[in-house]
Amino acid sequence: MNRLSASGVKDAFGTTVLGERVYYLETVASTQDVARRMAEENAPEGTLVAAGVQEKGRGRGGRSWHSPRGGVWASVVLRPRGDIPVNLVVLSGALAAAKAVRKASGLPAVIKWPNDCVVEGRKIAGILGETCGDALVVGFGINVNLKPGDFPGGLSGRAASIFSETGVESDETLVLGETLRVFEDCYLKINRGGASEVLWEIKCLSSVLGKPVSVEWRGREHSGMAVDIEADGSIILRLDSGLLMKFQQGNLKCSLP
Numbered sequence: 001m002n003r004l005s006a007s008g009v010k011d012a013f014g015t016t017v018l019g020e021r022v023y024y025l026e027t028v029a030s031t032q033d034v035a036r037r038m039a040e041e042n043a044p045e046g047t048l049v050a051a052g053v054q055e056k057g058r059g060r061g062g063r064s065w066h067s068p069r070g071g072v073w074a075s076v077v078l079r080p081r082g083d084i085p086v087n088l089v090v091l092s093g094a095l096a097a098a099k100a101v102r103k104a105s106g107l108p109a110v111i112k113w114p115n116d117c118v119v120e121g122r123k124i125a126g127i128l129g130e131t132c133g134d135a136l137v138v139g140f141g142i143n144v145n146l147k148p149g150d151f152p153g154g155l156s157g158r159a160a161s162i163f164s165e166t167g168v169e170s171d172e173t174l175v176l177g178e179t180l181r182v183f184e185d186c187y188l189k190i191n192r193g194g195a196s197e198v199l200w201e202i203k204c205l206s207s208v209l210g211k212p213v214s215v216e217w218r219g220r221e222h223s224g225m226a227v228d229i230e231a232d233g234s235i236i237l238r239l240d241s242g243l244l245m246k247f248q249q250g251n252l253k254c255s256l257p
């Protein structure tokens, strides 16, 4: 990624809050951990930490996140007004990543509950939302210019990048800027009580609604039809038994996302 500057992000992409302060590190263990530390030290809302390479990138559920050069690896500090539906904010991060991927490449990127952005079933971006005292730290991992050989063996076939799908290099800073612009718009709406518009957009770009899926939660797998996403970011399944079941978290499997 190009070296970032506050003016680079805020002026070029028209964000008003996100990118208030920008820290760019060539190599870091995890931007999420740096942003969390900054949040604990009272960093203002909009503080952004981005890196060229992460050596210990973290994903949801304690998984690692492979982050060689060629991706957007960035975490932002938010200071919501009060109670905010964290899972909806995370989904709006996936919406923002999907829109940025679409804009950069024309690829049909969609949202996969609870935090993924996928292209034809392969994961191209993941969002990590973590509360940290009063702050919320949201991390974006977007595979932009990773080459097929950059993905470790275990991920092959399941992960994608804009480059692996199009054969064309994209500007990582532009992808980050567009992601932040859309995400800021969603976040400000959610924070000001206007979540329904954001939820509508998430549902429109969701790959799983109306599809047979299964959600693994606390070691059990629940199968059914994904029928709705609610304002708190949870998903509703109509189980094969006919019962409706709501999941706030879980791992979702879908045969054809």
Ligand code: BTN
Pocket (backbone or CB within 6 Å): 029, 030, 031, 032, 033, 054, 056, 057, 058, 059, 060, 061, 063, 065, 067, 072, 073, 074, 075, 115, 116, 125, 126, 127, 128, 139, 140, 141, 142
């Ligand atoms: C997931 O899909 O499990 C979420 C992946 C989130 C990865 C990003 S990359 C920037 C930030 N720093 C991290 O260590 N993780 C997040």
